[in-house]
Amino acid sequence: MAGLLALAVFVVFNTAVGLRLLHTAARGGGAAAWTCGFGFTFIGLLGHPLHMISGAGALPVGEVDHALSAAGSVFIAAGLSAFFAFTLIAFRRTQTWAWIFTAAGVALLFVSAFGQIGALATAPPEMPSAEATRNWSMLLGALSTICYAWSGIEGIAEWARARRRTALGLTDPLTANRILLWGMHGVCVTLLNAMLMTLSARGVNLGESLLAQLGTAFFSLVSCTTITLAFFPTRAWSSWVRRSAALAEA
Amino acid sequence: MSTSSAFEFVSDQLEQLTHFNRLEARGTLRFALKAAGLDGNAVNAAQMGVVIARTLPQELESRGIANAAALCQTIARGLAGIESGPARASTDDVFRRLGG
Numbered sequence: 327m328a329g330l331l332a333l334a335v336f337v338v339f340n341t342a343v344g345l346r347l348l349h350t351a352a353r354g355g356g357a358a359a360w361t362c363g364f365g366f367t368f369i370g371l372l373g374h375p376l377h378m379i380s381g382a383g384a385l386p387v388g389e390v391d392h393a394l395s396a397a398g399s400v401f402i403a404a405g406l407s408a409f410f411a412f413t414l415i416a417f418r419r420t421q422t423w424a425w426i427f428t429a430a431g432v433a434l435l436f437v438s439a440f441g442q443i444g445a446l447a448t449a450p451p452e453m454p455s456a457e458a459t460r461n462w463s464m465l466l467g468a469l470s471t472i473c474y475a476w477s478g479i480e481g482i483a484e485w486a487r488a489r490r491r492t493a494l495g496l497t498d499p500l501t502a503n504r505i506l507l508w509g510m511h512g513v514c515v516t517l518l519n520a521m522l523m524t525l526s527a528r529g530v531n532l533g534e535s536l537l538a539q540l541g542t543a544f545f546s547l548v549s550c551t552t553i554t555l556a557f558f559p560t561r562a563w564s565s566w567v568r569r570s571a572a573l574a575e576a
Numbered sequence: 577m578s579t580s581s582a583f584e585f586v587s588d589q590l591e592q593l594t595h596f597n598r599l600e601a602r603g604t605l606r607f608a609l610k611a612a613g614l615d616g617n618a619v620n621a622a623q624m625g626v627v628i629a630r631t632l633p634q635e636l637e638s639r640g641i642a643n644a645a646a647l648c649q650t651i652a653r654g655l656a657g658i659e660s661g662p663a664r665a666s667t668d669d670v671f672r673r674l675g676g
Contacts, residue, residue: 350674358670416670420617484667490613491668494626497613501672508671557674 332539332546333374339550340370343557361412366553368405373398382442384533387458388451395455396443402466403439406473407432413473417480427476431469438466467523474515481509492571499571500564507556511549518545582624583609583616585658586632589651594641604639608632618666621658628652 344366351359377383377398380391410431418424441462449458456463485506491497521541525532532538555563579587583605590601602616609616611631614623628648636644 347674355673356670359674362674416667487613488668490611494612494630496623496626497668498672500675501668504671504675505667559675 332543333378335550336546337370337375339554340366343553344368344370346557358412358415361408361415365405365408365412368401368408370405373402373405376401381455382446382459383456383463385455386451387446387449387453387455390446390455392443392446395446399439399442399466400436403435406435406470409473409477410435413477413480417484431473434465435469438462438469442466464523464527467519467526471516471519471523474512474519476512478509478512478514478516481505481512483509485509493575499567500559502571503567504556504559507552511552511556514545514549514552518542518549521545579616580619582619582621582655582658585655586624586628586651589654593647593650594636596639600639604635605632608635611635621655624658625652625655628655 344363347355347359347363348367349363351363375398376394380394380398382390382395382398410428414424414428442459445459445462446455449455485502488497488502488505492499492502518541522532522538525535525538530538559567587598587602587605590596590605591598594601596604606616608627608631609619611634612623612627614627619627628651632651633644633648636647641647
């Protein structure tokens with residue numbers, strides 16, 4: 327139940343933030359806003375809900391809605407690809423290794439998505455769908471972890487530099503705080519992915535595990551809070567950030 | 577990877593006005609930029625002005641340059657003629673625009 331509630335919260339917040347960023351992008355927010363907006367929208371509004379509704383991972387292969395599951399897999403791969411592209415654009419756009427890393431990540435994401443679709447299509451109807459797609463799901467989970475870990479590491483490292491710029495008056499405190507919140511979001515989702523992959527590899531049924539449910543609820547809520555404060559900062563939050571920066575400078 | 581015109585200007589000045597060789601001048605400037613949370617590839621003239629005023633003097637003094645403050649003022653005056661626009665969109669620009 328806690329896991330379902332967390333998923334609902336995840337869908338609502340990711341969708342709201344994604345649509346807000348797409349709106350920003352349409353008003354000239356640039357490639358970063360497009361990629362980040364598509365990342366949240368594809369994963370939160372489409373990928374995870376479609377996957378869940380299809381029954382993939384929970385029902386036997388014969389009872390899964392293959393079209394919905396396929397759409398869910400492709401949207402999740404597209405969303406994670408968008409986040410790879412966002413990290414590249416925001417933090418490493420001039421570095422060749424980052425372009426190669428992103429291209430490899432995107433290619434492998436779509437290999438894993440189509441691998442899942444193929445595995446479901448060819449598995450016997452009575453086989454549990456989670457078992458049929460286990461290896462491809464593990465690959466997707468690993469790629470997702472790498473994607474968010476990269477985003478989190480870059481965000482936290484850039485925040486450390488942004489703090490120094492803020493102290494010299496070169497960066498707006500709210501922008502520095504947004505970078506920190508973005509990094510925290512990346513770290514949070516990385517920990518969630520790592521926890522779920524570890525439990526899954528140990529053969530734990532994620533739907534019945536209390537640890538998985540509570541962990542999902544905790545990390546989802548924290549990550550939703552960070553992206554909401556980053557992209558929908560309330561007046562009180564903005565004032566607090568500016569006041570804290572002024573106090574630190576004094 | 578190419579550095580910005582502001583970086584090139586200041587490192588050339590350091591090389592001419594101190595006993596530093598090219599490597600020492602660029603290395604010292606990179607330390608000053610790092611202390612300010614900036615990097616030589618993206619720093620613009622306005623940001624470099626702050627670095628020259630706030631972090632470069634300390635870096636120069638720690639490397640035995642006696643007249644660091646006066647030297648920095650000389651470099652800052654020359655920097656006024658350097659194009660002030662950013663060498664490329666910085667991470668700050670990206671995240672500022674994401675705020676809507």
